[in-house]
Amino acid sequence: MNSVHVFIISWQGKHENSMAIARTLAGSVERISMVYSDPDPHLSLDAPCELIRTPNELFWANKFKHCVDACDADILLVIHGDTSCDSWPGLVASARKTFSRFRNIGAWAPYVDGTQFTPEVTQIGAIAASSLKVVVVNDGIVFAISRPVVNRMRSINYEENIYGWGISYMISAYCYDNKLMAVLDSGLLVRHPKERGYDSSKANEMMVKFMHQLAPSEYLQFQMINFYRFGKMRFRQPQ
Numbered sequence: 001m002n003s004v005h006v007f008i009i010s011w012q013g014k015h016e017n018s019m020a021i022a023r024t025l026a027g028s029v030e031r032i033s034m035v036y037s038d039p040d041p042h043l044s045l046d047a048p049c050e051l052i053r054t055p056n057e058l059f060w061a062n063k064f065k066h067c068v069d070a071c072d073a074d075i076l077l078v079i080h081g082d083t084s085c086d087s088w089p090g091l092v093a094s095a096r097k098t099f100s101r102f103r104n105i106g107a108w109a110p111y112v113d114g115t116q117f118t119p120e121v122t123q124i125g126a127i128a129a130s131s132l133k134v135v136v137v138n139d140g141i142v143f144a145i146s147r148p149v150v151n152r153m154r155s156i157n158y159e160e161n162i163y164g165w166g167i168s169y170m171i172s173a174y175c176y177d178n179k180l181m182a183v184l185d186s187g188l189l190v191r192h193p194k195e196r197g198y199d200s201s202k203a204n205e206m207m208v209k210f211m212h213q214l215a216p217s218e219y220l221q222f223q224m225i226n227f228y229r230f231g232k233m234r235f236r237q238p239q
Contacts, residue, residue, distance in 0.1 A: 005073035010036035010081040018081035060164035106180030110140035110188035131187030167208035
């Protein structure tokens with residue numbers, strides 16, 4: 001049975017919900033870590049799990065780096081602290097079962113309400129007799145990746161991409177370049193608010209430079225993902 005390390009991503013205003021998620025998962029996974037930031041340097045949290053504090057000004061990418069660096073399990077599962085689900089233990093059990101049953105899956109996610117990454121725009125296939133959809137990319141809100149994907153993402157530099165745009169695309173590019181699939185379980189619903197607290201244009205500018213870290217063959221996969229989603233090449237690899 002695959003081991004699971006859950007990382008709950010938290011920030012100011014989301015700590016109580018994040019700790020509640022951790023409590024519901026106690027006993028369901030091998031390890032739980034809450035990766036958090038807060039503008040209050042004196043904040044003390046009574047969390048029912050391991051705490052990993054990150055700089056408040058570095059947003060999602062730095063938190064994800066801490067996740068891949070700390071992961072010691074077969075599956076890394078990320079849960080953002082502003083989400084809700086009818087059964088977090090059930091969701092984890094479904095992810096664990098999927099990775100155990102299908103060895104060629106590198107990335108997994110539930111259906112997330114409040115995201116643009118829906119099956120209507122990302123699905124390229126389906127796995128028979130299951131609720132699994134094969135997709136070009138998953139959103140980075142609630143998702144899981146296998147150990148080979150974790151190892152690849154551990155080698156990436158995140159310092160100049162603080163908002164983390166492109167991480168999901170990089171995961172998919174690696175997967176499809178290495179005969180692994182990205183899937184979405186349409187039978188699992190996670191609720192997520194539609195909000196963003198930073199400048200999208202700046203985040204996109206950072207992503208352009210970030211994606212230059214892809215290997216040439218991974219970059220080809222990335223561009224095919226772009227063609228499927230947007231019908232065009234979004235930006236070119238430097239010569």
